[in-house]
Amino acid sequence: MTDTETINYGDWSNEELLNEWAVYRTNYNLLYKEMDKIKIVLDKRMKANRAKKIPHDFVTVEMGAPTAIVDRLMSLKEVVGEDEFKRAFTPAHVETKEIDLPDKINLTVVNGWANQGDHIREIIDFGTDHESATLTLKLKKERYDA
Numbered sequence: 001m002t003d004t005e006t007i008n009y010g011d012w013s014n015e016e017l018l019n020e021w022a023v024y025r026t027n028y029n030l031l032y033k034e035m036d037k038i039k040i041v042l043d044k045r046m047k048a049n050r051a052k053k054i055p056h057d058f059v060t061v062e063m064g065a066p067t068a069i070v071d072r073l074m075s076l077k078e079v080v081g082e083d084e085f086k087r088a089f090t091p092a093h094v095e096t097k098e099i100d101l102p103d104k105i106n107l108t109v110v111n112g113w114a115n116q117g118d119h120i121r122e123i124i125d126f127g128t129d130h131e132s133a134t135l136t137l138k139l140k141k142e143r144y145d146a
Contacts, residue, residue, distance in 0.1 A: 035137075043135040050130065058141060064134040068105035072127030079120055080113050 009017060046054070046063050054061040077085040088109035092102050107128065114121045 039135060039137055042137075046135060047130055047133065056140075058139060060136070060138040060140055062136050064136065065107060067129040067132035068107050068110070069127045069129055070103045070105050073105050073110060073123065076110065076113065076120065076123055076127075079123065080116070084113075 009020075012020070042054070042061065043063075045051070046061075052063050077089070088106040090101075090104040090106070092100070094100055105127075110124055114124055
């Protein structure tokens with residue numbers, strides 16, 4: 001069968017359909033486990049190198065944002081100044097839906113301060129949970145030659 005042909009399942013018995021489904025599902029599970037092993041290796045490498053992306057022709061590889069450890073980043077207020085710190089910090093508050101929200105730090109703003117010196121970079125590194133970032137892999141286009 002070629003890539004463009006489709007199977008007409010309409011004439012198959014329930015037994016045949018379920019047997020075929022079981023084969024596909026088993027193969028899918030095995031493939032998914034192997035894909036997950038590859039993702040774990042890539043995740044460890046990217047976190048070790050603090051990489052955000054890996055260029056590839058067929059796969060989009062992106063590391064998500066890490067989690068800010070707010071208590072550890074609060075000392076940045078003294079270093080960068082209160083006005084500058086306000087750009088990154090959202091204090092705990094209650095939304096209109098009456099949901100209590102904790103303090104929040106915008107790491108996009110905070111990481112911009114890193115070029116001010118190693119002392120700031122150390123605080124940012126200490127206050128960022130890089131292990132919490134999640135890796136995303138997406139197929140850009142089908143590879144029919146694989």
